[in-house]
Structure formats: C-alpha cells, structure tokens
Amino acid sequence: xxxxxxxxxxxxxxxxxxxxxxxxxxxxxxxxxxxxxxxxxxxxxxxxxxxxxxxxxxxxxxxxxxxxxxxxxxxxxxxxxxxxxxxxxxxxxxxxxxxxxxxxxxxxxxxxxxxxxxxxxxxxxxxxxxxxxxxxxxxxxxxxxxxxxxxxxxxxxxxxxxxxxxxxx
Amino acid sequence: xxxxxxxxxxxxxxxxxxxxxxxxxxxxxxxxxxxxxxxxxxxxxxxxxxxxxxxxxxxxxxxxxxxxxxxxxxxxxxxxxxxxxxxxxxxxxxxxxxxxxxxxxxxxxxxxxxxxxxxxxxxxxxxxxxxxxxxxxxxxxxxxxxxxxxxxxxxxxxxxxxxxxxxxx
Amino acid sequence: xxxxxxxxxxxxxxxxxxxxxxxxxxxxxxxxxxxxxxxxxxxxxxxxxxxxxxxxxxxxxxxxxxxxxxxxxxxxxxxxxxxxxxxxxxxxxxxxxxxxxxxxxxxxxxxxxxxxxxxxxxxxxxxxxxxxxxxxxxxxxxxxxxxxxxxxxxxxxxxxxxxxxxxxx
Numbered sequence: 001x002x003x004x005x006x007x008x009x010x011x012x013x014x015x016x017x018x019x020x021x022x023x024x025x026x027x028x029x030x031x032x033x034x035x036x037x038x039x040x041x042x043x044x045x046x047x048x049x050x051x052x053x054x055x056x057x058x059x060x061x062x063x064x065x066x067x068x069x070x071x072x073x074x075x076x077x078x079x080x081x082x083x084x085x086x087x088x089x090x091x092x093x094x095x096x097x098x099x100x101x102x103x104x105x106x107x108x109x110x111x112x113x114x115x116x117x118x119x120x121x122x123x124x125x126x127x128x129x130x131x132x133x134x135x136x137x138x139x140x141x142x143x144x145x146x147x148x149x150x151x152x153x154x155x156x157x158x159x160x161x162x163x164x165x166x167x168x169x
Numbered sequence: 170x171x172x173x174x175x176x177x178x179x180x181x182x183x184x185x186x187x188x189x190x191x192x193x194x195x196x197x198x199x200x201x202x203x204x205x206x207x208x209x210x211x212x213x214x215x216x217x218x219x220x221x222x223x224x225x226x227x228x229x230x231x232x233x234x235x236x237x238x239x240x241x242x243x244x245x246x247x248x249x250x251x252x253x254x255x256x257x258x259x260x261x262x263x264x265x266x267x268x269x270x271x272x273x274x275x276x277x278x279x280x281x282x283x284x285x286x287x288x289x290x291x292x293x294x295x296x297x298x299x300x301x302x303x304x305x306x307x308x309x310x311x312x313x314x315x316x317x318x319x320x321x322x323x324x325x326x327x328x329x330x331x332x333x334x335x336x337x338x
Numbered sequence: 339x340x341x342x343x344x345x346x347x348x349x350x351x352x353x354x355x356x357x358x359x360x361x362x363x364x365x366x367x368x369x370x371x372x373x374x375x376x377x378x379x380x381x382x383x384x385x386x387x388x389x390x391x392x393x394x395x396x397x398x399x400x401x402x403x404x405x406x407x408x409x410x411x412x413x414x415x416x417x418x419x420x421x422x423x424x425x426x427x428x429x430x431x432x433x434x435x436x437x438x439x440x441x442x443x444x445x446x447x448x449x450x451x452x453x454x455x456x457x458x459x460x461x462x463x464x465x466x467x468x469x470x471x472x473x474x475x476x477x478x479x480x481x482x483x484x485x486x487x488x489x490x491x492x493x494x495x496x497x498x499x500x501x502x503x504x505x506x507x
Binding site for chain 1: 181197202205208209274279333335337338
C-alpha cells in the first residue's frame with residue numbers, strides 16, 4: 001500500500017451542529033459552542049431545523065423574549081408546545097422564569113442570544129436554514145437574517161461527512 | 170514510521186444514530202437523516218433505546234397516533250411522561266396538536282413515520298434494539314419489526330468507533 | 339507527499355460526551371455510554387454543563403432522589419423547569435414516577451446513577467465541570483466530587499478535536 005492510497009482523515013478543526021431547539025435556554029449551547037470553536041479557528045457550520053429554525057429570524061430578540069407567548073410566532077402551536085421547554089407551557093411560570101434567567105445571565109455577564117448570533121455571523125460561521133422546516137412553518141427566507149443558505153437534509157449530510165465534530169443539539 | 174503504520178482514518182460515508190425519543194415530532198429527525206444518508210450511499214446504523222425503542226414496534230402507526238394516550242403502550246407511565254413532549258401531558262392539547270401536526274405534514278407532503286421507517290428498512294439501514302430497554306419496558310423481540318438486531322451499549326460503542334458521523338438524538 | 343505528511347486520523351477509541359441534562363432518566367445515557375466505553379478501553383471525557391452539571395455534586399443521591407422538588411438544589415428554579423422533564427413539573431406525578439422508575443430499575447438490576455458515576459471515576463473517565471454553569475448556578479468546586487477539572491467551552495472544543503466519537507446528550 002503506497003502512501004497515496006492512505007486516506008488522510010478529516011481535518012479535526014471542523015464542526016457541524018444541527019440546531020433543533022429554540023427556547024431561551026437551549027439556544028445557548030449551539031451558539032456558545034459555535035462561536036468558541038470559530039474563535040479557535042475551526043470551520044463551523046450550523047444547520048437550523050425544527051424548533052431551532054426560528055433562531056435565524058430577523059426579529060430574534062423579540063422571538064426569544066416572547067417565551068411568555070411562544071405560539072405567537074409559530075403557525076404550529078401544538079408542535080411548538082412539543083418543545084422540551086415546559087416553561088413555555090405553564091401559564092404564569094413562563095414570564096417569571098424567562099425574566100429570572102435573563103437577569104441571571106445579565107448579572108453574570110453572559111452574552112445574549114442576539115449578541116452570540118452576531119458574533120457567529122462575524123466569525124463566518126456557515127448557517128443553513130432547513131428548507132422542509134421553512135415550508136412546514138410557512139416562513140420565507142425574507143424573515144431570516146442576511147447571509148444564510150437554504151438547504152435540506154442532504155446538504156447537512158454532505159457537511160457532516162466533511163466535518164470532524166458533528167453534534168445534534 | 171512506515172506507511173503501513175498509518176491509520177487510514179474512518180470512512181467518512183458512515184453514520185450511527187442513537188434514537189432516544191419516540192414522540193411524533195422527535196421521531197422525524199432520526200428517520201429523515203438516516204434515509205437521506207442511506208440514499209446518498211452512506212452506511213447507517215440506528216440504535217433504538219430509551220423512549221426511542223417503541224419506534225421499532227410493529228404497530229408503529231398506532232403507537233405514534235396514540236399520542237392522546239401515550240402511556241397506553243408503556244408499562245412505565247411516569248417514565249414516559251418524562252419525555253420531552255409536553256404535548257402528551259396536557260389534557261386536551263394533545264389530540265389537537267397531534268392532529269394539527271399530522272395535517273400539516275400531510276398538506277406539505279412530508280412522509281409519515283411509518284413510511285420513513287419502511288424506506289429505512291428498504292435502504293438496508295441497520296437497526297439495533299437496546300436489550301436493556303427491552304427488559305425495562307418488558308417488550309419482547311416479537312413486538313418489534315422483522316430484521317432488527319438486539320444489542321447493548323457495547324454494540325453501539327463498537328459501531329460508533331467505526332462510524333464517522335455519530336449523533337445522539 | 340511523504341508518509342510523514344499524512345495525518346493519521348484521530349484514534350477511533352476516544353469519546354467525548356457533553357452532559358446537559360440532570361433528570362433521573364436522562365442521567366442514564368451518558369453514564370451508561372461512558373462506563374461501557376471505558377470498559378472497552380476507550381479514553382472518555384465527560385463535559386458537564388447546563389442542567390447536567392448537578393450530576394457532579396457530592397450529594398448526588400439526594401439530588402437525583404429529590405425529583406419531587408427539583409428546584410430545591412437549584413437557584414434557578416425557572417431554568418430548571420425548562421428541563422425536558424415534565425415529571426418534575428406536574429405536582430403529584432413526580433414522586434410516583436420517580437419511585438416507579440427506581441423500583442423498575444432495581445427490579446431489573448440496572449445500576450443506580452451514583453453507582454454508575456463511581457464506576458466512571460474508577461475507570462478514569464475524565465470529568466470536566468463547566469465554569470460558566472458553575473458561576474450561573476452559584477455552585478463552588480467544593481460542592482463537586484473529588485478529582486474533577488473545571489473548564490470552559492474552549493476546553494471542550496479542544497477535547498472534541500482529539501476525540502473520534504463526540505456526543506451531545
């Protein structure tokens with residue numbers, strides 16, 4: 001076997017993240033991981049799908065701050081309620097919990113989701129919106145921030161075959 | 170170091186998915202990803218465990234359509250209610266949400282879970298049922314579809330060491 | 339291209355797990371996978387963050403057994419209620435479900451979470467507590483078991499670039 005027959009392996013400094021959750025708490029892990037990885041020099045791709053798709057909307061600050069009425073932005077109220085986010089489903093608890101979390105994050109100096117998303121954009125994190133979810137939720141690309149791509153599951157699989165770290169969040 | 174000492178790396182066209190959730194919404198991501206990947210020529214293995222195990226049951230259409238009474242098929246009602254699926258826990262919301270989601274999917278032309286599972290079987294996706302979960306839920310292999318394997322966490326780890334993309338859903 | 343220019347690829351016998359959930363049911367997958375992998379000879383690193391961080395607390399048995407009052411240990415009640423664990427949010431269901439699950443696990447001979455964590459420690463699984471979550475929850479390292487490290491997202495990314503299997507649970 002000559003050395004040219006050897007597969008060199010995937011560049012370890014590559015990462016993809018499937019972002020499936022859009023509640024205030026679960027929006028943090030993908031953005032913290034992607035911005036940190038990008039700052040360390042990794043090539044990062046985020047694929048936004050299911051309940052994670054709204055995180056690409058222009059009016060993100062509103063969307064995230066509207067946990068008190070999570071169905072407001074979503075044509076599929078029931079589907080949205082299927083989110084692993086009981087906070088958004090128990091009347092009264094919601095607004096208080098959201099406020100508590102935001103205050104705590106503010107007090108502790110953690111960046112907000114809109115700030116982290118801006119950082120990701122500036123760091124050239126590649127962002128792909130799931131075509132099927134766009135259709136299901138009846139969103140248009142105009143509702144989304146500039147610079148994103150539209151793609152399907154095949155687009156994600158192609159990215160993942162070329163990325164070393166592949167996470168489903 | 171001779172070239173024969175070099176590890177050639179894992180074939181990037183390989184994927185494993187741990188399937189841990191069985192609600193109507195969360196059943197989609199693993200089946201969409203596995204069928205898409207298989208269609209693109211990847212070798213795919215799905216490991217069904219925890220709340221994802223029921224997705225291998227013969228009467229899947231019933232199981233998935235019975236979100237209105239999710240405990241019906243599960244000896245561990247409380248454990249099932251721990252699922253990240255608030256839809257199945259709020260009386261009245263459940264049936265309506267399930268119907269809404271099914272109608273939307275139908276309207277939009279997305280395949281149903283039983284259809285996607287059939288596609289996965291036809292595409293030779295390897296399906297492994299978790300032995301421990303089978304025991305915990307008191308299911309037998311006869312309750313499951315034909316052609317699956319039974320295995321434990323060690324079986325999964327072995328698969329994952331040989332797969333490039335490894336997702337936990 | 340000489341053989342010394344070839345990247346040998348990552349050792350497939352390496353695994354990292356991001357542990358983000360701390361409820362009684364979702365605590366199982368990371369510990370079962372990590373102890374199984376370690377027993378098979380893999381190098382395993384667990385990164386405990388978000389709702390998974392409390393799994394490193396000294397009084398784990400209490401923490402896990404206190405599902406009836408999950409906010410007890412958590413300064414962020416609302417955030418905790420955001421966990422994908424409806425069991426801990428519906429009064430009355432909680433204690434019964436927790437008891438049911440524990441009895442079932444006991445009956446079936448599955449190890450408890452404290453037992454699995456001890457196994458992981460003995461198997462030299464590397465455990466890292468997320469600095470940011472420690473700060474947010476106002477925990478100190480003294481609340482955690484011996485032998486763990488404290489690190490941030492950058493620590494995790496570095497581990498992941500060197501691990502073959504990378505899971506987000």
